[in-house]
Amino acid sequence: MALRLHELHCSLGRRKVLQGLSAAPLNHGQVVAVLGRNGVGKSTLLRSIAGTVPCTATQLHLGDLDLRPLRPAARAETIRYLPQASPGALYLSVQECLAVALNAHHRHPAEETRQRIAIVASDLGIDTLLERPVDELSGGQRQLVWLAQSLIHQPRALLLDEPLAALDPNFQHHVMKLLRRLAEERALLVLVVLHDLNMAMRYADQALVLQDGKVLAQGPVDFALSPETLARAFRVRARIEPCSQGTSMIVIDDLLTL
Amino acid sequence: MSAGASHTNAPRRAMRVRMLLAWVGALVVLLGIDLTTGAASLSSSEIWHSLVNPQSVGSTEHLIVWQLRLPQALMAIVTGAALGLAGAEMQTVLENPLASPFTLGISSAAALGAALSLALGVHLPGIPVEYGVTANAFLMGLLCALLLDHAAKRLRMAQHGIVLLGIALVFGFNALLALIQLVSDAAALQNLLYWMMGSLGKSRWADVGLLSAVLAFAGVFSMRQAWRLTALRFGEERAASLGVDTKRVRRHALMRVSLLAATAVALVGVIGFVGLVAPHIARRLWGEDHRWYLPASACAGALILLAASVCAKQLSTQIEIPVGIVTTLVGIPFFMVVLSRRRLG
Numbered sequence: 001m002a003l004r005l006h007e008l009h010c011s012l013g014r015r016k017v018l019q020g021l022s023a024a025p026l027n028h029g030q031v032v033a034v035l036g037r038n039g040v041g042k043s044t045l046l047r048s049i050a051g052t053v054p055c056t057a058t059q060l061h062l063g064d065l066d067l068r069p070l071r072p073a074a075r076a077e078t079i080r081y082l083p084q085a086s087p088g089a090l091y092l093s094v095q096e097c098l099a100v101a102l103n104a105h106h107r108h109p110a111e112e113t114r115q116r117i118a119i120v121a122s123d124l125g126i127d128t129l130l131e132r133p134v135d136e137l138s139g140g141q142r143q144l145v146w147l148a149q150s151l152i153h154q155p156r157a158l159l160l161d162e163p164l165a166a167l168d169p170n171f172q173h174h175v176m177k178l179l180r181r182l183a184e185e186r187a188l189l190v191l192v193v194l195h196d197l198n199m200a201m202r203y204a205d206q207a208l209v210l211q212d213g214k215v216l217a218q219g220p221v222d223f224a225l226s227p228e229t230l231a232r233a234f235r236v237r238a239r240i241e242p243c244s245q246g247t248s249m250i251v252i253d254d255l256l257t258l
Numbered sequence: 259m260s261a262g263a264s265h266t267n268a269p270r271r272a273m274r275v276r277m278l279l280a281w282v283g284a285l286v287v288l289l290g291i292d293l294t295t296g297a298a299s300l301s302s303s304e305i306w307h308s309l310v311n312p313q314s315v316g317s318t319e320h321l322i323v324w325q326l327r328l329p330q331a332l333m334a335i336v337t338g339a340a341l342g343l344a345g346a347e348m349q350t351v352l353e354n355p356l357a358s359p360f361t362l363g364i365s366s367a368a369a370l371g372a373a374l375s376l377a378l379g380v381h382l383p384g385i386p387v388e389y390g391v392t393a394n395a396f397l398m399g400l401l402c403a404l405l406l407d408h409a410a411k412r413l414r415m416a417q418h419g420i421v422l423l424g425i426a427l428v429f430g431f432n433a434l435l436a437l438i439q440l441v442s443d444a445a446a447l448q449n450l451l452y453w454m455m456g457s458l459g460k461s462r463w464a465d466v467g468l469l470s471a472v473l474a475f476a477g478v479f480s481m482r483q484a485w486r487l488t489a490l491r492f493g494e495e496r497a498a499s500l501g502v503d504t505k506r507v508r509r510h511a512l513m514r515v516s517l518l519a520a521t522a523v524a525l526v527g528v529i530g531f532v533g534l535v536a537p538h539i540a541r542r543l544w545g546e547d548h549r550w551y552l553p554a555s556a557c558a559g560a561l562i563l564l565a566a567s568v569c570a571k572q573l574s575t576q577i578e579i580p581v582g583i584v585t586t587l588v589g590i591p592f593f594m595v596v597l598s599r600r601r602l603g
Contacts, residue, residue, distance in 0.1 A: 047495070050495075050498070050499055051498075052494075052495050052498050052499070071503065072498035072499065072503075072504075073498060073501045073502060073503045076498070076499050076500060076501035077501065079499075080499055080500075081495065081498075081499040082496070082499070083493070083495045083496060083499075085493065085495075087491065087492045087493050087496065090491060090492075090546060091541050091542070091545040091546040092488070092491070092545060092546050092547060093270070093545070096488075096545070096546075096547045097492075099547075100485055100488045100489050100492075100500070100547075101489075101500050103485040104485050104486050104488070104489035104497070104500040104501055104502050105500065105501025105502065106501075107485065131270070146496075149492075149496075149500070150499070153501075
């Protein structure tokens with residue numbers, strides 16, 4: 001089971017954002033970090049897969065399912081996309097947020113709704129927040145609620161656009177550990193847009209590095225995030241340093257001139 | 259955990275039910291006050307006997323209660339509910355808390371459609387003449403709503419841009435209405451003025467029946483979309499990712515809004531503020547779970563318009579003060595009180 005992308009094209013207005021993007025199959029049970037400079041097409045890639053922007057591709061399959069003819073609502077059966085932008089003021093409790101996520105497409109009986117909310121809330125450690133108004137939660141807690149919204153439908157792929165933005169270090173690691181566990185336990189494919197290269201090094205199985213709407217490098221993070229790739233993708237002089245606990249760390253020494 | 263979640267959810271639900279029942283109770287009380295208020299001095303006893311035993315009162319009392327006061331009071335309730343429901347749906351689908359049929363031009367567009375029918379005799383082909391005014395009002399209201407939706411989504415217009423466009427549309431439609439007034443004869447001019455001020459004075463049972471039917475029809479479909487409308491509050495992309503066909507939900511909601519606003523305008527004229535304020539009151543007190551928010555907004559709209567009707571009669575029993583004027587004067591302080599309170603639940 002894998003997500004297959006081939007010759008993916010997407011334009012926003014007159015700007016060609018994705019220009020024939022192709023990638024090796026992205027296997028389920030993995031966390032894939034989507035990396036690249038601002039404007040290279042990371043968010044557009046996720047939105048193209050979710051179907052919220054029009055795109056063309058010679059192949060866009062999740063397992064045997066051809067996503068191309070499916071509208072966003074139909075793709076949501078198997079893929080859940082979490083945009084970067086947070087909703088504005090909401091007069092809803094956490095429980096209501098989760099109930100909406102479950103019932104927006106198909107209505108479920110009240111008892112089943114309660115049970116599935118309880119399961120996902122317990123899994124993500126937000127069961128004590130269910131009665132709280134979502135507006136009164138911290139940024140990290142809200143992010144967990146949005147994740148729970150995406151997971152309550154038990155999708156096969158999760159597309160997350162910068163879920164760590166504006167989170168403190170504790171919540172950043174909490175969310176990434178959670179994604180790793182969910183990917184392994186549920187055989188879930190997690191595509192996550194990140195800007196923190198060390199977060200990618202530590203928690204992602206694979207990196208998908210984009211440049212100018214195409215894949216510049218793809219593979220296991222240690223392999224894909226080489227100093228050469230980082231120089232081309234981010235225009236920085238970087239080195240990979242082994243840390244005492246066995247993980248590697250990217251240290252950026254300087255910017256490269258254009 | 260399941261039992262716990264169920265248990266903790268019960269008080270919230272019970273509180274909402276109690277609050278909704280309290281508002282319905284207030285509506286009944288206001289209805290009673292409205293029926294006992296008017297130019298003719300009728301005691302509460304006479305009103306009561308006229309309602310429960312019409313044969314026991316004189317024909318004049320019977321006429322006043324059954325043909326004047328009761329249809330007007332019920333019209334205030336259904337019109338307020340229609341505008342409250344329309345405002346709530348509009349604020350949700352346009353993702354704009356300043357949206358309402360009045361502020362964004364749908365009411366003005368509907369009034370223009372009605373004016374085209376009444377003053378210039380322009381009717382849609384194939385529509386019976388007796389429904390020509392309502393059909394024109396509906397079509398113009400729908401076109402205005404679709405224009406706003408198109409501007410919001412296709413042109414990527416920001417929230418304040420939509421409001422400004424709506425205000426511009428209000429001015430535009432009002433200018434065209436003024437032009438029609440200029441070329442209208444005296445009888446048509448009187449009817450147009452009646453529309454533009456918003457009045458319950460000419461309400462009859464047939465009007466109450468028509469608007470009630472439209473409200474029931476739209477209300478049923480709105481409630482069936484309650485989960486999807488709530489999902490829209492998370493934004494277009496999130497709602498789509500939750501499995502909502504956002505374009506379809508938005509298009510259907512705007513059609514319901516147009517139907518509600520246009521029918522209300524065609525029957526009682528342009529009444530502002532209700533469609534804007536009622537959703538805010540409902541949101542603050544009941545939250546945005548649309549299973550509660552939509553009926554609560556309708557209930558709040560009914561309460562505001564009935565209260566305005568009572569106030570209008572209290573201010574003067576000799577001349578009829580158009581309820582559209584009073585609505586705004588009553589609504590503003592009410593709105594300020596609600597906004598200043600912390601939300602419940």
